[in-house]
Amino acid sequence: MCISDGVLRSKLDGELNELDASELAAHLDRCQQCRDRAALIAARAGRVAQLFSELGPNPADMRTDPRAAYLRLDRAGAAIREPLHRRVFARRFTPAWGAAAAVLVALGLSASGAGRAFAQKILGMLRVNAVVAVPIERNFMAEARSDVLQQVLADSVVKTKEGRTVLAVNREEAGRLAGYDIHLPELRQDQPILKVHTARAFQFTASQQRLATLLSAVGRTDLAPPPNLDGAKVYVDAPASVEATYGDCLTDNAPRPAGPLRFDTCLTVGQAPSPTVVTIPELNLQSIAEFGLQLAGMSPQQARTFSQAIDWTSTLAIPIPRDAATYELVNVNGAKGILMNGLRPRRSDLPPSYTLLWAKNGMIYSVRGYGSSSLAVPLAESLR
């Protein structure tokens, strides 16, 4: 019985154990046919090895420092490697999430029981055409009860479309992945790291019990939740967003490298089409907003006056705690924007940051950086 090609090939690489190797040698001694095949296999292996040696890298070209590569990956991929829930609830997103939380909670609560009985008919789509700053007295997300609040909200949210984050090699690829043209600041000539967060969707179900827990957690048991609202649903569909990061930016988890850091070079430009919010027809957005504003610290009278001045079907409210940041209204190529200053980063070794937010033609844009915000508007206006 002859030896298989596999065994002959293994012998050539010295991958047979001693016993098998000695049995094979004894067989080869008496089998001309196997010796011929062994010679054939060895010759072919030699030729293939010779060819593959031509693909071998030049050591000078392959100087790979894994620690430097790890830091690069950490910079580019911190958001990717951070679990979604941690990103959503990260403190740096507090303003946006505070608004979303207040609005989402209130959305579910203000829907009437009769409306829900009509089995979640579609109201229509709410889209962001403008942003507005809402100065609030307290930032309940930053207070000690934030963990309770996060738990309450996390339990109520069901993801229906799981997003993922993809690194794009250039603007064209990012545009292809996101499904729209990407705008980048012409004032920056360096190459950004482009991350595309693909579309995601979730639904939120209002619950009387959760609301009571939430109000208790934020110390607002004086606000009476509307009754009989269990089960009202809100659907949120968020299209793909793109984040372009320029310069020396440190993420929350990255170790601080030795030597001076050029924080003034760090800039993050974000863009996304407006999310779509769909819920039941009987929604009274103004009363929802009033509830949300009261939850965020406004008096009933202030909340009413403020909410009447805003079209809530097309406005994204950004609550800004008075003691945490200052803001000013600015003009970005004809669109109203909010420039927030003095935002405290999560890391204590980073200087305060600024964020400029504006909406135009169905898109929401943001520009974020450290230090002076004097270049924020020119950078925003240079987006092409």
Add this chain to the structure above:
Amino acid sequence: MDHAGEAAMRPPLRSEVLSSGDAGWPESAFEAAFIAHYPRIVTVIYRIVGNHSRAEELASDTFLKLYEQPFSPERFHNVAGWLYRTATRLGFDSLRSLARRKRHESDAGGLFGHGTAPADPLEAVLHAERQRNIRKALVKLKPIEAQVLALRASGFSYREVAEAVGVKEQSIGRLLARAEEAFENAYRREERRTCFHPPSLR
């Protein structure tokens, strides 16, 4: 194939970092796996794609994919195998994608400044031609055959190759013999296709 130098620098196959039972990747475990395997992964992918920047990019993609996986010692007892399997797959996917876009003549194989390109201009042209044909032949093979060849060319032992492609160690000899035969046939076809034929004298 003499890869003694590379073999001496091999990271341990079963990384000790995988001792935690947490669902997500602990930062220190992920970093340790990265530091241990990244350089070798770049070298393996380089052989496939022939471009150092792209090799580093794909190596990073490999680790990002690893991070997206749930962490469990049972599932990831063989992190090295998972990494090299994913890395070679990404490398060959990239090569196929280039081949489809008819770009790999200029991109993957025509890099005179890379690899072991000789100084003699004529030999450099022939060397680049051979690199192109090798890569063209590789993408024509079954994925597992191409993976086995690429890993062996990078100095992997049979046990390491087996863990990376997910087969028994005893099967590697047979797989390798078959892959080499298929590769040589494919390479010869490419050579015949690209061989310069002078016009016949009339």
